[in-house]
Amino acid sequence: EVQLVQSGAEVKKPGESLKISCKGSGYSFNAYWIGWVRQVPGKGLEWMGMIYPADSDTRYSPSFQGQVTISADKSLSTAYLQWSGLKASDTAMYYCARGNFYGSGSYFLDPWGQGTLVTVSS
């Protein structure tokens, strides 16, 4: 079974750093892009970016470029999303999902991880 399992909920203070993870299993982790999606409580889904674990090629949404860092460790079949200085506005649920090739530059997301809730509060 293809599965993405994310790390547990986090509570942080503004200005702190954080790295959350997404571990893939049941497929060749290196061969698929991994995407990250943000969902602010009670709101919709926002695309953040994607990484190709085989060579760490990373693409960011312009809205999140410079705000977060996406990385991967192919030896651990794990992708990461990190912040160097959290803000209260980063409070959200974060999902990872596998990107499935549909065409040049086109990838739909399936499956999704269970989500990691990040709460930033003083």
Next chain:
Amino acid sequence: EIVMTQSPATLSVSPGERATLSCRASQSVSSNLAWYQQKPGQGPRLLIYGAFTRATGIPARFSGSGSGTEFTLTISSLQSEDFAVYYCQQYNKWPSYTFGQGTKLEIK
């Protein structure tokens, strides 16, 4: 950025009836359009990709149509487990994939 607009924001339908959800793109996304279902406390689940191809394990009552800028998700006979929030997403403009704001499908 391609803006995805879903309508209506909320749709009230009785079990057994048909539900029709719409998604419009601000510019053509060809057939690079997916639909996802999200239930409370859960992550999204892929229903449709390529505008009309059902994902593995998705019941035949779910169907997608459209291309270019206008898309539709139809649920032919609503079951109790179908009441959820539905999102469309374009994956045509790499890497700025965008989602619609969602349609909440509720029991009438």
